[in-house]
Amino acid sequence: MSFFMLLCSVLPLRAQEQAEEPSLDMEEYIFGHISDAYEWHLLTFKGKEVAIPLPCIVFNDGLQVFSSERLAHGAEYNGLRIAGRGEPHEGKIVRVSDGGRPFDISITKNVLGLMADSLILVVLILLCARWYRRHDALKEAPRGIAGLFEPLIVMIEQDVIKDAVGPEYRKYSPYLLTAFFFILINNLMGIVPFFPGGANITGNIAVTLVLALFTFAMVNIFGNKHYWKDILWPDVPIFLKAIPIMPIIEIVGMFTKPFSLMIRLFANMLAGHIMLLSTIALVFLTARMGPVLNGSLSFVSVLFGIFLDCLELLVAFIQAYVFTMLSSVFIGLAHQQPETH
Amino acid sequence: MSLITPDIGLLFWMVVIFGAVFFILAKWGFPVITRMVEKRSDYIRDSLAAAEKARLELDSFASEQQKILDRTRAEQGKILAEASRTREEILNRAKEEAAAESAKILQKTREEITAEKEAALSELRSEVSTLSVAVAEKILRKELQPDAEQLALMDRLADEASHAPLN
Numbered sequence: 190m191s192f193f194m195l196l197c198s199v200l201p202l203r204a205q206e207q208a209e210e211p212s213l214d215m216e217e218y219i220f221g222h223i224s225d226a227y228e229w230h231l232l233t234f235k236g237k238e239v240a241i242p243l244p245c246i247v248f249n250d251g252l253q254v255f256s257s258e259r260l261a262h263g264a265e266y267n268g269l270r271i272a273g274r275g276e277p278h279e280g281k282i283v284r285v286s287d288g289g290r291p292f293d294i295s296i297t298k299n300v301l302g303l304m305a306d307s308l309i310l311v312v313l314i315l316l317c318a319r320w321y322r323r324h325d326a327l328k329e330a331p332r333g334i335a336g337l338f339e340p341l342i343v344m345i346e347q348d349v350i351k352d353a354v355g356p357e358y359r360k361y362s363p364y365l366l367t368a369f370f371f372i373l374i375n376n377l378m379g380i381v382p383f384f385p386g387g388a389n390i391t392g393n394i395a396v397t398l399v400l401a402l403f404t405f406a407m408v409n410i411f412g413n414k415h416y417w418k419d420i421l422w423p424d425v426p427i428f429l430k431a432i433p434i435m436p437i438i439e440i441v442g443m444f445t446k447p448f449s450l451m452i453r454l455f456a457n458m459l460a461g462h463i464m465l466l467s468t469i470a471l472v473f474l475t476a477r478m479g480p481v482l483n484g485s486l487s488f489v490s491v492l493f494g495i496f497l498d499c500l501e502l503l504v505a506f507i508q509a510y511v512f513t514m515l516s517s518v519f520i521g522l523a524h525q526q527p528e529t530h
Numbered sequence: 531m532s533l534i535t536p537d538i539g540l541l542f543w544m545v546v547i548f549g550a551v552f553f554i555l556a557k558w559g560f561p562v563i564t565r566m567v568e569k570r571s572d573y574i575r576d577s578l579a580a581a582e583k584a585r586l587e588l589d590s591f592a593s594e595q596q597k598i599l600d601r602t603r604a605e606q607g608k609i610l611a612e613a614s615r616t617r618e619e620i621l622n623r624a625k626e627e628a629a630a631e632s633a634k635i636l637q638k639t640r641e642e643i644t645a646e647k648e649a650a651l652s653e654l655r656s657e658v659s660t661l662s663v664a665v666a667e668k669i670l671r672k673e674l675q676p677d678a679e680q681l682a683l684m685d686r687l688a689d690e691a692s693h694a695p696l697n
Contacts, residue, residue, distance in 0.1 A: 223533075224533065225537060225540060293538065295539055296543070299540055300539070300547075303543060303544060303547050307547050310555075314555050314560070314563075315554070315555075317563060318559050318560075318563055321562050321563055322562060326567070335563075338563070339567060342564065363556035363561060364556065366564075367551060367552045367555045393536075393540065394534050395536035396544050400548070459533070
């Protein structure tokens with residue numbers, strides 16, 4: 190992280206040499222970093238972009254698989270191109286003929302990031318599980334990877350899941366633990382500035398939507414009779430049920446709960462990325478204002494960037510924690526017994 | 531805006547990837563870990579309970595031991611007292627028996643002595659009477675006829691004479 194900061198503080202030297210070039214395009218800079226892309230842009234070196242091309246998988250008159258290099262810089266390929274700025278599907282593959290979207294399941298930057306982070310997570314957790322398989326946990330204290338993960342797992346399972354879900358927590362703890370660690374690793378990898386980190390994964394609405402849908406499914410598929418009765422025929426005066434005000438509110442509530450989960454994670458992570466990017470942009474924005482102002486503001490920007498990075502580390506954990514806790518609470522609510530009211 | 535419209539391709543991949551991660555971790559990852567952790571915490575709880583129980587048992591064992599010791603000591607004292615009493619009794623009885631025996635022997639001896647004395651005396655008396663008769667015969671040879679009345683008189687005289695000074 191600090192390496193990245195150092196790099197940023199060195200960069201103004203180069204930016205000053207290019208003082209004649211137009212100033213930094215903030216919108217493109219920020220949106221370029223937080224949105225999905227068909228290639229993984231690593232850096233711009235001496236005016237040349239260094240990027241990893243990624244495979245495009247598009248169903249448009251049959252399956253087409255090709256490298257994203259073919260569409261770089263507005264090029265057309267097989268009747269497809271990437272929509273430019275201001276167009277309806279900005280930055281996405283569209284048909285040249287009518288500008289519509291084909292069915293597009295390309296391995297984009299976010300998909301690759303997801304794959305890489307998931308692979309890291311799976312390997313870490315399976316290594317941890319292997320330790321428990323190979324050692325007698327009754328005779329040995331966990332070491333290495335198991336020692337790292339065990340406190341976290343125990344904390345989440347005992348303090349969050351068990352307390353919120355109730356006696357049936359064992360059935361749900363694999364999902365909730367997976368959600369927690371999945372969000373945590375993606376959040377953390379999101380603040381790592383170089384490949385394969387840096388993709389804004391948990392700050393993408395599609396990702397948080399799927400996570401929220403999983404929680405929604407967990408809540409509603411395994412909800413008990415009491416839960417459904419509370420939604421469709423709650424214990425309220427009859428006139429609130431005759432015109433079904435309460436059932437409507439309850440049914441809306443069914444959807445607002447996961448919706449809030451989706452928006453909370455998305456907005457928090459996106460905001461964090463934008464704040465961090467804006468702070469770093471200060472270095473480049475002031476590049477044309479002379480060495481004194483640029484230098485001092487770069488210093489401030491680096492300090493503030495370090496602070497924000499630390500804050501983001503905290504937020505990465507807190508958001509994973511909050512998502513898991515609220516999912517647990519929602520699952521717990523769907524398993525309440527009438528006596529506990 | 532593209533920021534808040536979920537992209538279908540990413541949705542698809544997210545479902546696939548998250549589903550796969552969930553499947554793998556829920557099958558081979560977390561249950562293994564949580565089961566072991568739970569097993570260990572159970573083990574620790576059981577061990578603590580067992581240790582507590584053992585401690586209590588040890589305590590009760592120690593008190594039991596003390597009780598047994600006390601009882602043994604009391605028993606010992608009782609046995610010792612009993613033994614000394616028995617000894618005393620045996621001694622006393624032996625003494626009494628010895629005393630009785632010696633008294634009996636003395637008594638018998640005394641009786642024997644008395645009987646001997648009686649016999650000796652009667653023998654002496656008859657000797658003396660014979661001697662007196664002989665002496666009297668010698669003295670009164672002429673005037674006294676040795677008839678029966680005179681012999682009886684002599685016997686009485688001798689008896690009186692022998693009794694008077696001896697007793």
